[in-house]
Amino acid sequence: EAPGADEDKQGIPFVGRAGRLLTDIIEKGMKISREDVYILNVLKCRPPGNRNPLPDEVANCRGYLERQLEILQPKFICCLGTVAAQNLLETTVAVGKLRGEVHDWRGIKVVVTYHPSYLLRNPAAKKYTWEDIQLLMKQMDA
Known part of the structure; x- marks a missing residue:
């Protein structure tokens, strides 16, 4: 997402x-x-009022994110939450439908799960995050 306070x-x-x-x-x-x-954060600065980033704010930072990923050359990416997943994968599909499977972004394996702040508000979702982390670890071991 973006940096918090x-x-x-x-x-x-x-x-x-x-x-x-x-x-x-x-x-x-x-x-x-x-x-x-x-x-990495999708946004490099905190939006006013700690709100979710607006589409034009994400677009303004997209080049920085892509350049960071080019430099890092990760083999795996785990998107934490809606903002990260939808923006990296360029989709409007909800996290609940994106999680649980492996996606591809420019040849890099991507696993989507819930944002830790969501898990703090919804502890029951931790079991799904654990499933997603196990999926990520399987990909890392393959």
Whole structure:
């Protein structure tokens, strides 16, 4: 998505409560260090009022995101939430329908799951995120 207030202050993505949950997913669930994972935001700055980014804001930052991905050359991408998934995959399909399968973005395998802040508000969805993380790990092992 975009940096939240805590992320904006510290210049690091996912540092608040959602960040702690994401760290647990990465380190406890996937058994890898968060330092070995590169985290990008669709938007590079925080929208006013911490609202979701508008289409023109996303379009303005799209080149930066694509350039970062060109430089990083990831083998796998995990989109966290609606904004990331819909913007990377250029679709309007809901996360609930995108999750649970492997997508392709320019030859890179993409798995979609719920945003950690959504999981904090809807703990029952954690089981689906765990399924998605298992799918991602299977792809990484293949």
